[in-house]
Amino acid sequence: MKAPLIVVGLVLALGPFALTSQSLVNFAMLTVVSAFLGQCWNIAGGFGGLTSFGHTIFFGTGAYTAAILQTRWGLNPWLALPAALVTGSLVGAAIGAAAFRAGLRGSYFALVTLAFAEVFRVLSNSLDFTRGGLGINIPLGMGAGNFQFADRRSTYAVALAFLVLATAAAAWLKRARFGARLAALRENEDAAAALGVNLVRTKTIALALSGGLTALGGVLYAQTYLYVDPAISFGVERSVEMLLVAMIGGAGTVWGPILGAIVLHIIADVSRSWIDTPGFAPMLYGVVLLVIIGLLPRGIIGIWERWRA
Amino acid sequence: MAEIYAAALINGLLIGGVYALVALGLTLIYGVLHIVNFAHGSLLMVAMFAAWLMAEKAGVHPYAALPVVALAMFALGWLLYRYVIGRVSRGEDRAILLATLGVAVVLDNVFLTLFGGDTRQIESDLTFAVIEAGPLLLSVPKVIAFAVSLLLAGALWAFMALTDTGRAIRAVAKEPEGARLMGIRPERIFALAYGIGIGCLGAAGCLLLPSFFVSPHVGNVFVLVAFTIVVLGGMGSFPGAVVGGLLIGVTESLGGLWLGESLGPIGISLVFIAVLLFRPTGLFGAAR
Amino acid sequence: MLEVSGLSKRFGGLQAVRDVALKVPPGSITALIGPNGAGKTTTFAMIAGFIRPDSGRVVLDGHDIAGRRPDQIAEAGMVRTFQITQPFAGLTVLENIRLGAFLRSADTSAATAAARAVGLRLGLGPFLDRPAAALTVAGRKRLEVARALATAPRMLLLDEVMAGLNPTEIQEIVAMIRAIRDGGVTVLLIEHIMQAVAALADDVYVLAEGALIAHGPPRAIAHDDRVIEAYLGRGAAAKLGAHA
Numbered sequence: 034m035k036a037p038l039i040v041v042g043l044v045l046a047l048g049p050f051a052l053t054s055q056s057l058v059n060f061a062m063l064t065v066v067s068a069f070l071g072q073c074w075n076i077a078g079g080f081g082g083l084t085s086f087g088h089t090i091f092f093g094t095g096a097y098t099a100a101i102l103q104t105r106w107g108l109n110p111w112l113a114l115p116a117a118l119v120t121g122s123l124v125g126a127a128i129g130a131a132a133f134r135a136g137l138r139g140s141y142f143a144l145v146t147l148a149f150a151e152v153f154r155v156l157s158n159s160l161d162f163t164r165g166g167l168g169i170n171i172p173l174g175m176g177a178g179n180f181q182f183a184d185r186r187s188t189y190a191v192a193l194a195f196l197v198l199a200t201a202a203a204a205w206l207k208r209a210r211f212g213a214r215l216a217a218l219r220e221n222e223d224a225a226a227a228l229g230v231n232l233v234r235t236k237t238i239a240l241a242l243s244g245g246l247t248a249l250g251g252v253l254y255a256q257t258y259l260y261v262d263p264a265i266s267f268g269v270e271r272s273v274e275m276l277l278v279a280m281i282g283g284a285g286t287v288w289g290p291i292l293g294a295i296v297l298h299i300i301a302d303v304s305r306s307w308i309d310t311p312g313f314a315p316m317l318y319g320v321v322l323l324v325i326i327g328l329l330p331r332g333i334i335g336i337w338e339r340w341r342a
Numbered sequence: 343m344a345e346i347y348a349a350a351l352i353n354g355l356l357i358g359g360v361y362a363l364v365a366l367g368l369t370l371i372y373g374v375l376h377i378v379n380f381a382h383g384s385l386l387m388v389a390m391f392a393a394w395l396m397a398e399k400a401g402v403h404p405y406a407a408l409p410v411v412a413l414a415m416f417a418l419g420w421l422l423y424r425y426v427i428g429r430v431s432r433g434e435d436r437a438i439l440l441a442t443l444g445v446a447v448v449l450d451n452v453f454l455t456l457f458g459g460d461t462r463q464i465e466s467d468l469t470f471a472v473i474e475a476g477p478l479l480l481s482v483p484k485v486i487a488f489a490v491s492l493l494l495a496g497a498l499w500a501f502m503a504l505t506d507t508g509r510a511i512r513a514v515a516k517e518p519e520g521a522r523l524m525g526i527r528p529e530r531i532f533a534l535a536y537g538i539g540i541g542c543l544g545a546a547g548c549l550l551l552p553s554f555f556v557s558p559h560v561g562n563v564f565v566l567v568a569f570t571i572v573v574l575g576g577m578g579s580f581p582g583a584v585v586g587g588l589l590i591g592v593t594e595s596l597g598g599l600w601l602g603e604s605l606g607p608i609g610i611s612l613v614f615i616a617v618l619l620f621r622p623t624g625l626f627g628a629a630r
Numbered sequence: 631m632l633e634v635s636g637l638s639k640r641f642g643g644l645q646a647v648r649d650v651a652l653k654v655p656p657g658s659i660t661a662l663i664g665p666n667g668a669g670k671t672t673t674f675a676m677i678a679g680f681i682r683p684d685s686g687r688v689v690l691d692g693h694d695i696a697g698r699r700p701d702q703i704a705e706a707g708m709v710r711t712f713q714i715t716q717p718f719a720g721l722t723v724l725e726n727i728r729l730g731a732f733l734r735s736a737d738t739s740a741a742t743a744a745a746r747a748v749g750l751r752l753g754l755g756p757f758l759d760r761p762a763a764a765l766t767v768a769g770r771k772r773l774e775v776a777r778a779l780a781t782a783p784r785m786l787l788l789d790e791v792m793a794g795l796n797p798t799e800i801q802e803i804v805a806m807i808r809a810i811r812d813g814g815v816t817v818l819l820i821e822h823i824m825q826a827v828a829a830l831a832d833d834v835y836v837l838a839e840g841a842l843i844a845h846g847p848p849r850a851i852a853h854d855d856r857v858i859e860a861y862l863g864r865g866a867a868a869k870l871g872a873h874a
Contacts, residue, residue, distance in 0.1 A: 084436060086380075086443070135619040140378035140439045144569055145618050151566055151611040159604035166604065210732045210741070217729045220718035227678065227712070228777055229704035229733035269562055273447060280440060312454025312558065319447030326437050326444065327430035 049189050062189040064298040065196050070250050070271075071278025071290030072199040077243035078276065079284035080206050082219030083236060084139065087146030088275045090128070090153050091121045091244040093266025095251025097157065100169040100261040110171075110180035110256055117248035125244025129237035138222070147269070154267035168262025171255060180256045188257050195253065196291070199246050203287045215239055216285070247275075270315075277318050281325050283332025292333050296321075345477050350595045352478060358591020359488035360549055364564060365571035365583040366495055367542030373578030374515040374535035377435075380442040381422075383565030384449040385540050389415050389547025390556040391453055397464045397551070404464070404548040405486070412544035419540025423533045446561065453558040461557040468552055487549035494545055495584055498538075502580070511535055515578070567594075570614040576624030585625065631656040631785055631816045632677075632708070637686030637696075639672055646672045648841045650686070654785070654833075659807065659817045661827040661848075664837035665861050670820045671713065671789065673837065677818075678710040678787055679703040690785065704733060710787035711774035717762035724749060724758040726773055730780030748780045752806060768799045772806075779810065786810065788819035792826045804830050824852060824861070836860065 049061035070092065077083040098120045099113035132145050157163040175181045182188050206212030214235050218225040226232055255261050274297075282293025300321065301314040329335045364386060371379045389411055396407040404411075426445060431437040463469075471482035502508035513521040514531040522528055554560075571590045575582020590610060597609030617624060632654040639647045647669040654660040664670050675681040677688050679700040688696040695703055700710075709730075718726050728745035735741045749758050752772050757765060765773060771791050778786055788807070792800050807830060811817050821827050827834060828848040836844040836851060838860035844851055851857055 312451035316451035
């Protein structure tokens with residue numbers, strides 16, 4: 034039963050390396066990046082039910098970490114990966130500690146993350162340290178040693194590695210004690226606390242883990258497009274996309290975000306051939322989200338679960 | 343110097359009046375349905391577009407269009423709750439939140455698809471008209487928006503306090519099950535309250551347009567402002583929404599003055615975060 | 631084992647619990663009973679760390695745990711159940727119980743084995759892989775106890791586990807609680823109904839209007855005039871006495 038799935042997965046994952054069409058490789062790369070970011074959101078929002086509306090905070094933190102390390106301190110961009118892991122986790126831990134200590138959950142948590150994202154956007158838009166609204170250009174210097182790839186397949190490889198990492202984290206959550214605690218507090222906080230779960234600590238760690246991983250995506254963005262600005266980094270659209278990918282595929286499942294990203298990117302590509310305006314594909318995402326919430330609260334992966342049961 | 347502050351203060355109060363009307367709709371929806379209506383900013387955008395279309399295509403001034411747009415927005419809100427949000431969410435908190443987010447995403451992008459991302463304004467004799475009040479120059483459309491907003495807020499309050507429908511809404515807000523026993527059907531009241539909350543946006547859209555711009559993204563500007571007001575005033579509190587609206591209008595205006603154009607908007611987000619973290623019941627909310 | 635003294639809580643103008651003191655000896659089954667609104671649930675919530683007491687001491691094995699968080703108290707070996715059952719609805723019965731077992735073991739297979747054993751012991755065997763939401767009321771009550779028991783507690787706080795059950799189910803759960811005590815776990819339970827605890831408890835405390843009004847073995851409590859009046863109203867004891 035599982036073997037054919039693994040084969041299909043491997044073909045899909047490794048296929049792009051054999052492709053020469055730049056547009057197909059680009060499609061594969063964007064899909065994998067979306068799946069990775071959705072998986073990062075899923076770690077907090079799916080497994081822990083911490084519905085964040087501001088997850089781009091961590092993406093932007095990673096992007097600025099990469100840009101500032103290079104342009105201000107002249108460090109090698111590969112160092113941005115561990116650095117972003119640290120800055121992303123710290124930001125996650127700080128926001129988590131503040132919000133969860135204050136007892137914010139559900140809609141209130143969603144709103145406070147949205148507000149934090151706005152604070153980050155305004156700050157990065159006005160501080161000299163981040164070069165304000167001008168954004169930061171990363172000087173061109175193609176080469177693997179400089180974490181800049183002329184061939185999109187290399188970028189794809191890095192994105193795929195990130196996706197494997199985040200999915201491994203999700204799979205670990207599925208079977209380890211920490212994940213069980215996270216799922217328990219998602220279902221019922223009082224009962225989880227009564228059985229010995231430290232709510233604030235568990236949720237804060239989940240947000241830090243999710244934040245650290247998300248920041249890696251920001252580094253990859255900065256190294257791919259060589260430009261970072263406040264709207265790209267902290268705009269609400271990316272937060273919403275991360276949430277959509279996870280919710281549509283199946284929040285709280287290991288494979289849901291990957292499925293969600295594939296579906297969304299197919300919708301985007303197909304719809305672009307019908308009506309090519311900037312709002313049309315996102316509009317369809319919204320419709321799909323409403324349909325999923327109404328009919329398949331476990332996401333698209335719920336179809337598979339139902340069929341198997 | 344004092345005049346600059348006075349001008350900023352007055353301007354903040356004036357815009358705060360419209361904010362209050364926007365927040366009133368949001369707090370009504372929260373108070374009755376106990377849902378966080380994330381689509382609020384996007385629905386205000388729709389109202390502003392409706393007012394803009396009436397002005398551009400039919401030549402109707404937004405003030406004249408106000409009753410029509412408010413009614414149309416009421417109908418849109420009622421339909422949205424009845425056939426989308428209420429259906430899709432099955433009463434689960436997270437599903438409701440995501441359903442209103444889904445509605446916001448759809449609305450924003452429908453308008454982006456139809457009208458593109460440009461910002462639009464209307465040309466009107468009133469747009470740049472001012473009244474001299476001592477040393478201060480007051481923008482006429484803002485004064486009108488302020489006065490009409492507060493008038494409408496008062497009318498809404500009277501409606502809730504004095505009419506049978508208003509009493510039924512308040513009964514459902516307090517005790518949905520008790521209201522059901524008295525023969526009130528909560529689902530109807532929910533759709534009605536959602537419609538009224540969105541109707542407020544119809545009026546607010548018409549009042550804002552002569553002094554503001556509209557674009558498909560304008561909802562993002564307002565959604566955080568509206569939530570800040572409602573949280574500051576206390577979720578579900580009418581006087582809280584009005585006082586909160588005025589306070590946030592002034593905060594925004596003085597924030598712009600002290601912190602400058604780019605850093606100024608941070609004031610509202612910081613107020614929002616601080617209230618949520620340190621006083622989640624707001625100024626007028628009952629203790630949890 | 632557990633010693634509570636001077637426990638008080640006020641909500642606004644209402645004194646919900648006033649100066650409650652009770653002792654639960656190790657290896658005993660102790661009951662806290664009282665009419666509706668007597669403050670039983672508030673007392674319980676304070677002992678288990680869900681509500682912070684205004685004043686008073688909650689001493690577990692010589693340590694004052696008043697004001698600590700529920701998870702710290704669970705860690706210390708005292709776990710509560712809920713009157714209105716609180717299952718992790720989206721998880722299976724086994725996963726529910728396993729969360730309790732995870733308190734003592736970080737290893738997933740060890741915790742799973744421990745959870746399975748507890749589930750089988752409490753008669754949940756056939757349901758282990760079903761969603762917790764699919765259980766009947768009696769099944770959910772068992773699940774509450776099973777989860778708590780899986781944390782390997784030394785002391786169990788049972789909040790009206792018999793409420794809403796039929797007589798056969800009550801007999802089963804009484805036997806289950808005895809077996810738990812015989813397994814070395816001290817039990818403090820709250821119940822609304824006197825009869826339910828008469829057969830089970832070694833010692834009974836009676837709470838009315840936020841204060842303790844009686845304490846003693848079940849037999850004596852059942853004939854205590856103050857208790858009868860608290861349940862049936864002023865003058866009830868005299869009337870019952872006249873008929874007897």
